[in-house]
Structures are given as C-alpha cells and as structure tokens.
Amino acid sequence: MPISLADVHRIAHLARIEIDAGQAEEVRAKLDAIFGMINELAAVDTQGVTPMAHAQDVMLPLRDDKVTESDHRSLYQRAAPAVEGGLYLVPKVLE
Amino acid sequence: MIGAPIAELGAAFRAKRLSSVELTQRLLDRIARLNPVLNAFISVDPDRALADAKAADAAIAAGAGGPLTGIPVAHKDILATAAMRTTCGSRMLANYTSPYDAHVVEGLARAGTVLVGKTNMDEFAMGSSSETSHFGPVRNPWNPQYVPGGSSGGSAAAVAARLVPGGTGTDTGGSIRQPAALSGICGLKPTYGICSRYGLVAFASSLDQAGPFAQTAQDVALLLNAMAGHDPRDSTSLDRPAEDYTRMLRQDGGARPLAGVTVGLPREYFGAGIDPDVAKAIDAALAELRTLGARTVDITLPNAKLSVPVYYVIAPAEASSNLSRFDGVRYGHRAAKYDDLADMYSKSRAEGFGAEVKRRILVGTYVLSHGYYDAYYLKAQQVRHLIADDFRRAYRTCDIIIGPTAPTAAFPIGAKTDDPVQMYLNDIFTVAANLVGAPALSIPCGFDRNGLPIGLQIQGDYFTEAKMLDVAHRFQQATDWHRKRPALAADTD
Numbered sequence: 113m114p115i116s117l118a119d120v121h122r123i124a125h126l127a128r129i130e131i132d133a134g135q136a137e138e139v140r141a142k143l144d145a146i147f148g149m150i151n152e153l154a155a156v157d158t159q160g161v162t163p164m165a166h167a168q169d170v171m172l173p174l175r176d177d178k179v180t181e182s183d184h185r186s187l188y189q190r191a192a193p194a195v196e197g198g199l200y201l202v203p204k205v206l207e
Numbered sequence: 208m209i210g211a212p213i214a215e216l217g218a219a220f221r222a223k224r225l226s227s228v229e230l231t232q233r234l235l236d237r238i239a240r241l242n243p244v245l246n247a248f249i250s251v252d253p254d255r256a257l258a259d260a261k262a263a264d265a266a267i268a269a270g271a272g273g274p275l276t277g278i279p280v281a282h283k284d285i286l287a288t289a290a291m292r293t294t295c296g297s298r299m300l301a302n303y304t305s306p307y308d309a310h311v312v313e314g315l316a317r318a319g320t321v322l323v324g325k326t327n328m329d330e331f332a333m334g335s336s337s338e339t340s341h342f343g344p345v346r347n348p349w350n351p352q353y354v355p356g357g358s359s360g361g362s363a364a365a366v367a368a369r370l371v372p373g374g375t376g377t378d379t380g381g382s383i384r385q386p387a388a389l390s391g392i393c394g395l396k397p398t399y400g401i402c403s404r405y406g407l408v409a410f411a412s413s414l415d416q417a418g419p420f421a422q423t424a425q426d427v428a429l430l431l432n433a434m435a436g437h438d439p440r441d442s443t444s445l446d447r448p449a450e451d452y453t454r455m456l457r458q459d460g461g462a463r464p465l466a467g468v469t470v471g472l473p474r475e476y477f478g479a480g481i482d483p484d485v486a487k488a489i490d491a492a493l494a495e496l497r498t499l500g501a502r503t504v505d506i507t508l509p510n511a512k513l514s515v516p517v518y519y520v521i522a523p524a525e526a527s528s529n530l531s532r533f534d535g536v537r538y539g540h541r542a543a544k545y546d547d548l549a550d551m552y553s554k555s556r557a558e559g560f561g562a563e564v565k566r567r568i569l570v571g572t573y574v575l576s577h578g579y580y581d582a583y584y585l586k587a588q589q590v591r592h593l594i595a596d597d598f599r600r601a602y603r604t605c606d607i608i609i610g611p612t613a614p615t616a617a618f619p620i621g622a623k624t625d626d627p628v629q630m631y632l633n634d635i636f637t638v639a640a641n642l643v644g645a646p647a648l649s650i651p652c653g654f655d656r657n658g659l660p661i662g663l664q665i666q667g668d669y670f671t672e673a674k675m676l677d678v679a680h681r682f683q684q685a686t687d688w689h690r691k692r693p694a695l696a697a698d699t700d
Contacts, residue, residue: 115573119573120569122576123569123572123573123576124569126572126576127527127531127556127568127569127572128531128534128549128552128553128556129553129556129557129560129565129568129569130550130553130554130556130557131557131565139565139566139569142566142627143566143569143570143573145626145627145628146519146566146570146627146628146631147570147573148628149515149516149519149628149631150516150519150520150570150574150583151516152513152516153513153516153517153520153583153586153587153590154582154586156510156513156586156589156590156593158586158589158590158593161589161590161592161593162589162592163585163588163589163591163592164588164589164591164592164595165413165588166413166443166644167398167399167400167413167643167644167645168399168400168443168445168644168669170445172442172443173439173442173446175439184306187306188306188537189537190304190306191303191304191305191306191537191538191539192536192537192538193535193536193538193539193540193541194541200536200537202536202548202551203545203547203548203551204547205547205548
C-alpha cells in the first residue's frame with residue numbers, strides 16, 4: 113500500500129515532528145520508496161516462527177532492592193534549556 | 208614513526224625512543240593542518256590531551272604503564288564524555304555536555320590512553336557515508352572527493368589519515384565495519400553485550416554496539432581488552448569472565464598458522480552487485496588464507512538478503528522510541544518560538560533533527576503505529592529469527608564466514624544522498640551481524656581502480672573475537688595492505 117500524504121501528516125503528528133506543507137510531498141515520496149523495499153518482507157513465510165527480540169537468550173538481570181543512586185539533580189539539570197528551583201520549565205499547560 | 212601502529216608506539220615509549228607528549232603534540236599539529244580538509248573531528252582539546260600525555264609519560268617512567276598508556280585516541284561523538292561536548296553530529300545536541308563518561312570511554316581512560324578529541328559522524332549514527340552531520344560531511348583521506356563510509360566516518364578517517372593510532376566507533380548496522388573498509392583500516396563490532404552501552408547515546412538498543420578502530424588486528428585486540436567487560440549499568444552487558452583478546456596472536460603459528468580453520472563462503476555474498484575490483488580483492492585474500500592453511504567451504508545464508516528490509520523496520524522502530532527523549536525539555540535544542548507545549552515539542556524536533564533522522568523516526572513511528580505492528584515489526588522480528596538460524600546452521604560446517612564488507616569501495620560525496628534506499632543497500636553485508644548479535648570485523652585487503660581501499664569482512668559465531676582477530680593477524684603478517692597509507696599521511700613514517 114503506497115504511503116499517502118495523510119499518512120505522512122498522521123505519523124508526523126504522532127512523532128511530534130512539524131512538517132510544513134512544502135516538504136510533505138518529498139517526505140512522502142522518500143518514505144514510499146523505503147516502504148517499497150521493506151514490503152519485500154510480506155512475501156516471506158513466517159508461520160510459527162518465534163519473533164527474535166534479542167541477540168542473547170539471557171534473562172535480564174535483577175538488582176537488589178536497595179537505594180544505590182545519590183542525588184544528581186543539579187548536575188543533570190545543567191544541560192536543560194530552562195530550569196527553576198530544581199524544576200524543568202515548559203509552557204503553561206493549565207490555565 | 209608517529210604513524211605507526213599502537214603496539215609499535217607502546218614499545219617505543221617503553222624503550223624511551225618516543226614520549227607520549229612528543230607524539231601527542233605532533234598528532235595535534237597534524238590535526239590542526241588536516242582537519243580543515245577531512246572534517247574528521249567535531250571537538251579537539253589540545254590542553255587536555257597534553258595533560259593526559261604528561262601523566263602517561265610519568266606512569267611509563269615509573270614503570271607503571273600498560274600497552275595502551277600514552278596512546279592518543281579519539282571517540283566517536285555519540286559516546287558520552289564529561290570533559291568534552293557530545294553532539295551526536297546533531298544540531299539537537301550541538302551544545303550538550305554529558306554529566307558522565309561512557310563505559311568504553313572510562314575503560315580506555317583507565318588503560319592510560321590520551322583523549323585527543325571527538326569525531327564527526329552521521330547524525331545520531333544514521334547513515335553509511337558520514338554526510339548527514341550537522342557539522343558537515345567527513346572526507347575520505349584517500350581522496351577528499353569521496354565519502355569515508357559511515358556512520359563512524361570521523362574516527363575511521365582520523366585513524367586512516369594517521370591523526371590518531373586508534374579510535375572508537377559504534378555499529379548498529381555496519382557503522383564501524385563499513386567505514387573501516389572504505390577508509391582502509393581495521394574495525395570490529397564485538398558480540399552484542401561485550402561492550403557496555405552505558406553512555407552510548409541510543410539509536411537502536413537491541414543492535415547498537417561500540418567497538419575499536421585501528422591499523423592492525425593486534426591493535427584492535429589491545430583496544431578491545433580495555434573496552435570490554437561487564438557493567439551493571441547496562442542491563443544487556445554480559446557477565447562473563449574477562450578475556451585477553453590478544454592471547455592467540457602471541458602464539459607462534461609456524462608456516463601454516465591457519466591449519467584447522469574452516470572458512471565459510473556464503474554464496475549470497477559473491478553474486479551479482481559486487482564491484483569486480485572488490486570481487487578480485489576478496490578472491491586474492493581467500494587465496495592467501497588458503498596458503499596460510501585455511502580450508503574454504505561453500506555455505507548458504509538464504510535469508511541474508513532480507514537483512515536490509517528487516518533492519519530498516521527494527522532499527523527505525525527502536526530509534527523512534529529512543530529519540531522521543533529529545534523534546535526540548537531536559538536537554539538539547541529548544542525552538543525559540545512556539546505556541547504551546549505540543550508546538551514546542553514539534554518545532555524543537557523539526558529544527559533539531561536533520562532530514563535522515565526525521566525520516567527514520569517517521570518510518571519507525573509508522574511501523575509501530577496502531578494496526579501496522581504485526582505486519583511490520585512482528586514480521587521483521589520473525590524474519591530476524593530466520594536469519595539467525597541461517598548463521599547457526601552455517602557454523603556447524605565452518606569456523607568463520609568471509610566475504611566483502613561492502614559491495615563497492617567508497618563513492619563520491621553527494622552520490623547517494625538523494626536516494627535513501629541506494630544508501631541503505633551499502634549495509635547489505637554488514638547488517639546481519641547486528642540482527643544476529645554476532646561479532647564481525649573488517650580489515651583492508653586491496654584497492655579498486657580509483658585507488659580506494661577495499662575491506663574484507665570476517666564474521667564469527669558469538670564470543671569468537673579472539674579467533675577472528677587471530678585469522679586477521681595471520682593475514683596481516685603475510686600481507687601489507689594494512690601498512691598502506693594515504694598520500695596525505697606520507698609524512699608520518
């Protein structure tokens with residue numbers, strides 16, 4: 113199924129990436145070419161094949177239920193565009 | 208001898224024929240002269256490098272150094288460093304400095320290496336040519352009109368141009384091996400889980416793996432020794448006994464050091480689409496390996512051709528999730544003008560990411576979106592299993608698998624930037640190792656009609672890095688492709 117302009121706008125919204133009207137057709141054409149390649153997979157018989165999520169067949173390790181981290185808030189917030197009183201500042205979401 | 212391999216530089220330090228400060232200063236001078244041509248580095252910190260070098264010289268004088276003490280290295284700019292910014296080649300992180308070092312950065316620092324700088328790359332490691340960086344394209348030291356490969360093209364170009372003797376890269380679909388091949392050096396992607404991903408800015412978490420670049424297999428082994436090891440900060444880091452990856456290299460192999468090694472030749476890697484010069488170079492390398500005692504057998508990887516479509520579902524899906532963290536709130540670029548919170552996200556991401564990164568996020572968002580998950584993501588994970596089964600079957604009849612790293616040598620800058628699918632097909636021989644999680648290495652084995660390097664890919668089963676490096680090392684003892692250097696590095700003898 114070809115990628116439509118409506119698809120481009122739908123996924124751009126889901127991905128929170130603004131795409132202006134002037135770029136949309138070029139984005140659509142390139143995505144369409146990529147999906148043309150990806151769609152080769154549809155013809156492969158995978159009935160009964162277990163999906164492979166991970167290279168190594170190991171259980172993810174569990175750690176002890178103990179506090180191991182110290183407070184790095186001010187260090188980590190140094191990289192933020194806007195902070196105040198230890199909080200990240202964003203535009204108002206509630207009136 | 209400033210262009211010598213790591214092992215020789217280390218020996219010169221210990222014999223007091225060269226100091227790390229002297230070497231580092233001369234390499235910094237070369238970087239200042241050549242980086243405007245190659246654009247291999249995004250950040251260089253001469254003061255810090257010389258301070259590291261001075262400390263290394265003191266350690267060596269006290270008899271305390273190891274094989275990497277005083278060796279200048281460069282890290283791909285996707286590996287977090289507290290001392291220098293980590294940009295991922297993106298406008299999004301152009302001014303970002305990490306609060307901590309990546310595990311592999313720590314490991315190489317602990318081993319006494321000198322951090323010279325951070326290298327240029329395709330934005331967020333998404334590319335095969337190092338052209339998508341916010342900081343401009345990297346150029347191939349063998350011919351600056353050509354790409355060095357990607358995404359770790361800055362590190363590959365820096366090592367090839369003898370600006371540093373070793374460096375790091377990351378490999379999600381071939382991003383260490385393909386630039387190693389196109390730049391004429393060695394590069395290894397280890398088994399998934401050998402090098403902790405802590406501090407490696409995530410692109411596709413189930414595929415990403417850091418690894419070393421160097422001139423020789425022996426140097427790659429030395430660097431891997433310092434990069435590998437269990438790290439509880441990465442839940443996918445494997446807890447295995449420490450390995451010395453140089454152990455097999457030190458044995459005397461005699462005249463036929465590869466006797467007993469069976470090399471599998473996948474029919475699918477020697478078919479149509481391979482440049483004739485590449486095919487010729489690979490055939491000559493195979494003849495050399497047979498002379499060294501190896502036996503070759505034909506094998507088949509029937510699902511390998513599906514690696515690229517599988518990869519371009521799984522990697523973008525994981526990327527769309529990983530890169531959702533870049534929202535202009537906690538770090539990275541924030542748009543100057545916006546209406547509300549949602550608009551701030553959309554504009555910050557539209558401005559902060561380049562075209563290829565956006566394209567992959569959109570592909571990933573699509574394949575994970577409601578109603579499409581089974582047809583794309585689940586399907587790809589199933590085919591991934593079939594590909595892994597192909598390799599499992601192949602290793603019943605051979606020890607390693609050999610073929611070309613890439614179907615062609617380097618291509619001119621700009622040649623494939625308008626056609627993402629053509630660009631993706633560069634990864635045809637490299638992506639399977641990432642999907643399977645197995646180790647793979649590229650070493651130089653010749654040149655094409657334009658004088659551009661060709662890479663030989665050595666793939667192995669899980670945890671067989673030492674064996675693969677041994678095969679590469681024996682090949683390099685019998686040949687001199689790894690000693691060839693580009694004209695602009697002729698002054699480094």
